[in-house]
Amino acid sequence: MENKRKPLLMANWKMNKTAERALSWLTSYLLLTEGRSQVGDVVVCPPFTALYAMHQRLAEAENINLALGAQDIFWMESGAYTGEIAAEMLTECGVEYVICGHSERRQLLQESSEMISKKCGAAVSAGMTPVLCVGESLSIREGGLTMEWLEAQLNESLRFWDKKSDIVIAYEPIWAIGTGRAASAADAQSACLCIRNFLREIAGDVADTIRILYGGSVTPDNVDELMTEPDVDGALVGGASLQAEIFAEIALTDR
Ligand code: PGA
Numbered sequence: 485m486e487n488k489r490k491p492l493l494m495a496n497w498k499m500n501k502t503a504e505r506a507l508s509w510l511t512s513y514l515l516l517t518e519g520r521s522q523v524g525d526v527v528v529c530p531p532f533t534a535l536y537a538m539h540q541r542l543a544e545a546e547n548i549n550l551a552l553g554a555q556d557i558f559w560m561e562s563g564a565y566t567g568e569i570a571a572e573m574l575t576e577c578g579v580e581y582v583i584c585g586h587s588e589r590r591q592l593l594q595e596s597s598e599m600i601s602k603k604c605g606a607a608v609s610a611g612m613t614p615v616l617c618v619g620e621s622l623s624i625r626e627g628g629l630t631m632e633w634l635e636a637q638l639n640e641s642l643r644f645w646d647k648k649s650d651i652v653i654a655y656e657p658i659w660a661i662g663t664g665r666a667a668s669a670a671d672a673q674s675a676c677l678c679i680r681n682f683l684r685e686i687a688g689d690v691a692d693t694i695r696i697l698y699g700g701s702v703t704p705d706n707v708d709e710l711m712t713e714p715d716v717d718g719a720l721v722g723g724a725s726l727q728a729e730i731f732a733e734i735a736l737t738d739r
Contacts (some may be wrong), residue, residue: 490524491524491717492524492569492724494528494718494720495722495731497528497555497725501534503538503588509540510538513550520665520738525734526549526550528553529553529583552705553582553615554579554604555578556589557571559603561619569720570606572610584617585616591658604645604651608645615653616653617650617656618655619634619661619700630678634678638679650694654696654711655696657700659700660701661722666702669716670692676698682705701735704717706731707719
């Protein structure tokens, strides 16, 4: 089937930038990209505290191709859940995408696939698109168990999914995140193809419409090669998204 999926490029700032620094990034990014064509859809995921200010600034701008994403969500609508963030708090800030199950949260905060599945469900119910992250550790890769691992993570984390609503999957091998050691384009392609085949098994042709991103040490130097692969529909960019100039280099098609 011909690939008609629109490329998607996402900036994941993690726990970086105050609201003030986020706004100065935004000012630079809008200047750098004004009137120029960017790769498909572009999304920035700042910390929660910067979302509202960025939303307001974006609402004032015209003809921009930059949507907002959040780095996490909680599955309950409101109530006694100290420290958590509800879907309507995000939609009020104009959030359209929500990263769910990043490996840093799975590892450092012991998020289980069951929790992640509920988070994805909460995003969908509120009309946002979950970006479900999956990926193997180095020992799993070296043990030759990558594909089984990815299928198990998908199986457990996709329980919420009605097999229709829009979702994005981000393949993020843990050994490639923040290490400067990106997966080769061929390895990214075979993992993304495995993910698509699994989606096809459970959801049929809908699998051909789902965007699958690669994440892990993406830079302006390797993004083209990665995104040329047929099943890699975009990238989730951490470190290289913190500077507006570098992220713009990744996003612009006429650089
Ligand atoms: P990185 O992070 O680009 O800094 O490797 C990617 C991610 O964790 O989403």
